[in-house]
Amino acid sequence: MYSYLHRYHAGNFADVHKHLVLMATLNKLIQKPSPFCVLDAFAGEGQYRLDSEESKKNAEFENGIAPLLNLKPASLLVTQYIALIQRYNTESQIQTYPGSPEIIAKYLRTNDKGIFIEGHPSCYPILKNHFKGQANIHVHKRDAYEALSALIPFKEKRGLVFLDPSYEVKSEYEKIATQLIHLYAKFSNAIYLIWYPILVDGHHERLKEILHSHATLKLFQHEFYPKNTNLAHRLRGSGIILINPPWQIDEIIREAFTELESVFL
Template sequence: MLAYRHAFHAGNHADVLKHTVLCAVLRHMAQKDKPYRLIDTHAGAGGYSLGTPEALKKGEFEHGIARLMDRSDLPPMVADYVQVVRDFNPDGGLGRYPGSPEFERRLLRPQDELRLFELHPADLRTLAAHHADRPHTEVHHEDGFTGLRAQLPPPSRRAVVLIDPSYELKADYARLVATVREALQRFAEAVILVWYPQVSRIEAAQLPKRLQNLAPKGWLHARLTVQPLDVQGFGLAGSGMVVINPPWTLHAQLRDTLPYLAQALAQVDTPSHLLEQRAA
């Protein structure tokens, strides 16, 4: 939905979980010489200033990435993610936060393909300008739910898909499930990462199970619950990642990482985490 702007939420606890998992998956994919295609269906602007009125309105990054930047006890998985953020701020400090396309740009190898989809005109211009010089990269002004089907299967028969819609529309949940179903029909081996919000909506609660039912070759589900709801019971209590066809190393990495993140990012007295997996 064009009203949604990620600048208000950049670097929050949900971004920490999403990008920590993304980094780990891309590191694993790079262990084989053969190139792969990464498709980001809802790319956003690619990078965000944390000094803007949007970012400062609620200061969500202060309870997310800012809590990790100066810690010396980071687990390896988190340390890798934080290092990318530090590299994105070469002057030191925390003035900017990289969006998913920036993590992808920095972790993909020159031979790997990148496909970015974005509908918001301003974010699209920023995205296109920043990625114009990267080889094997395409930026599409198109709905990523629709555009994904033409990207699978890739010639290399290796693919990672990141699906991270705004979920402002209730219909996004059903569209996401339909999109993942079609993607797996086209290329059953695709590694598909789906981020979802932990909010007071039945569609959000049902989404992990609906995605798991589409994944006969295996799935992983990770969730963090770290933030209180408002007095009416609404808000973003946490978020989760469902990874279809996950790297075999991911479960062990998250087993050590999720408890750490739950405590480090907690805004409630009793933060919690969930990690479950079904292997192929």
């Protein structure tokens, strides 16, 4: 348990995928003035140095965010994403990559709330320190599954639950899907965004099978298979499922990835 460290993978093509979908969802949430809450249950460190020894080890960002930085995109979502990443970097060099909590924090208005959960003993203090002094952001060191049961439903009545587990054990695909079914039964108004890796072993199929077998769930699934994936990393593709997808988000995501496929060829 807790042998996974996201700093080895930050900014890879799976981060590009999940963070674009995350931003597309947050764009929809800020369209209404009423307050919302975002619960990021597997938050990581908040922000990553891509020039750290860990990031440079496999340099996964070179097949992820790096080739996108100088793109002049046509799609609004990709334009927003690149503009956000550029705020942390100089034009010519990528050194910093914002994780999901940092991206979420950029969208929160004064009355919105962010709850970030991280259980790793060395990641939690980094995350906690990163958001020190921000009144509408709550960072907890606790088990994500226990926190999800305890904190849902939100009192805000609307919001997003972002689920980005590390899948260190293969039983986690089933565990997270089953928990999602329970959470939905308690709080069917929320949007749920779950990310899964598409690996050669195919264990992610179990997660999809469980969610798709619940006919009452409104789902949007999107998978991204960049052609230049380094197969040595076993990661063949990246998948997301949105439960209660906001209106027309499917078109926004497909448009963005049609454009990105040419970069990842």
